[in-house]
Amino acid sequence: IDELLAEGVVGKRVFVRADLNVPLEGTTITDDGRIRAVQPTIEKLAAAGARVVVASHLGRPKGAPDPAFSLAPAAARLGELLKTDVAFATDTVGESAKAVVAGLADGQVAVIENLRFNAGETSKDDAERGAFADQLAELADVYVGDGFGAVHRKHASVFDLPARLPHVAGGLIATEVGVLKKLTEDVDRPYVVVLGGAKVSDKLGVIDHLLEKADRILVGGGMAYTFLKAQGHEVGISLLQKDQIPTVLEYLERAKAKGVEFVLPVDVLVSAEFPDLKTKAPANPTTVAADAIPADQEGLDIGPETRKLYASKLADAATVFWNGPMGVFEHPDYAEGTKAVAQALVDSPAFTVVGGGDSAAAVRILGFDENAFGHISTGGGASLEYLEGKTLPGLAALED
Numbered sequence: 224i225d226e227l228l229a230e231g232v233v234g235k236r237v238f239v240r241a242d243l244n245v246p247l248e249g250t251t252i253t254d255d256g257r258i259r260a261v262q263p264t265i266e267k268l269a270a271a272g273a274r275v276v277v278a279s280h281l282g283r284p285k286g287a288p289d290p291a292f293s294l295a296p297a298a299a300r301l302g303e304l305l306k307t308d309v310a311f312a313t314d315t316v317g318e319s320a321k322a323v324v325a326g327l328a329d330g331q332v333a334v335i336e337n338l339r340f341n342a343g344e345t346s347k348d349d350a351e352r353g354a355f356a357d358q359l360a361e362l363a364d365v366y367v368g369d370g371f372g373a374v375h376r377k378h379a380s381v382f383d384l385p386a387r388l389p390h391v392a393g394g395l396i397a398t399e400v401g402v403l404k405k406l407t408e409d410v411d412r413p414y415v416v417v418l419g420g421a422k423v424s425d426k427l428g429v430i431d432h433l434l435e436k437a438d439r440i441l442v443g444g445g446m447a448y449t450f451l452k453a454q455g456h457e458v459g460i461s462l463l464q465k466d467q468i469p470t471v472l473e474y475l476e477r478a479k480a481k482g483v484e485f486v487l488p489v490d491v492l493v494s495a496e497f498p499d500l501k502t503k504a505p506a507n508p509t510t511v512a513a514d515a516i517p518a519d520q521e522g523l524d525i526g527p528e529t530r531k532l533y534a535s536k537l538a539d540a541a542t543v544f545w546n547g548p549m550g551v552f553e554h555p556d557y558a559e560g561t562k563a564v565a566q567a568l569v570d571s572p573a574f575t576v577v578g579g580g581d582s583a584a585a586v587r588i589l590g591f592d593e594n595a596f597g598h599i600s601t602g603g604g605a606s607l608e609y610l611e612g613k614t615l616p617g618l619a620a621l622e623d
């Protein structure tokens with residue numbers, strides 16, 4: 224983006240593909256980290272006299288307008304952060320978007336509505352995506368790719384649009400890629416990876432790859448129960464991906480052969496019921512050993528012994544990558560595991576990277592100072608796929 228700014232952008236319509244996919248409760252943004260992360264790029268462009276057109280997806284609407292997924296709250300928050308009026312187009316490439324963009328003065332910013340309200344954005348059909356990209360291209364003179372959280376998606380605004388306009392990477396993408404490079408080349412050891420979140424299937428690729436790179440892998444969250452089951456433990460009604468058990472077993476064997484330490488929970492908090500995340504009514508969980516989960520109960524967080532164990536396994540790390548919460552942190556009775564891992568990262572002198580929409584939001588929602596971490600990534604799936612060594616369409620499109 225520095226080259227673009229040096230060339231001059233006065234009066235140019237600059238399309239910024241951001242990732243404003245923020246967590247919402249109704250129309251209230253519960254974590255604005257992703258908006259703040261792209262703010263400097265937008266500010267620089269506006270200060271340089273560009274007419275800035277910000278675009279993003281939010282959630283997974285079904286290719287048609289759906290008020291529950293409107294970007295209006297994100298546009299309003301962006302305006303508050305920029306301390307200026309941000310225009311909002313109520314469609315993506317229709318009359319509203321055209322009028323709003325045409326009405327921009329130099330240095331002004333607009334947000335267009337959720338890109339996924341148009342089926343062309345996510346289509347698997349190249350022609351359909353291309354047709355939408357053609358329409359988006361009419362709104363701008365230059366493309367700035369800065370939605371790091373979406374670079375793993377082969378979507379019209381991420382992959383096809385840059386081919387139709389002069390394009391550069393924004394500052395956020397440059398920072399994110401710089402950090403992830405540090406985790407893939409010449410890593411300082413011990414390199415400890417903490418993986419959580421609901422689904423083991425989302426993490427298989429990265430585990431496969433990290434078995435060649437990491438010294439220690441700590442597992443928590445819903446995905447831990449598939450590992451515990453693979454080890455022959457009963458997991459009651461906990462989250463379980465039975466079809467993944469053979470792969471998980473193979474990984475455990477490979478870890479052993481390679482001397483990679485694989486650490487699983489030794490105790491968990493269980494309950495017969497999933498907690499009410501709206502009322503946050505007390506859930507009264509009990510703590511049981513990880514090999515003694517009652518048949519009618521589900522594990523919802525790592526237990527106190529596991530918290531201590533994981534903190535000790537993180538204490539001597541030189542590099543840490545953490546993706547995925549350790550439990551249902553949105554409920555106070557199941558937040559301690561995620562808090563303990565976050566605290567261990569804060570206390571550690573290691574270079575710490577928190578990757579992922581959920582874990583990044585978790586550390587902020589739980590009240591941690593984001594500056595206490597080496598880097599909090601705005602990309603969940605994107606940072607995992609980068610670490611898997613995959614080619615990311617949104618980065619490839621910016622490279623040529």
Ligand code: 3PG
Binds near residue numbers: 372373580602603
């Ligand atoms: C994310 O939240 O990881 C990004 O915004 C991408 O969203 P998606 O998984 O719906 O494509």
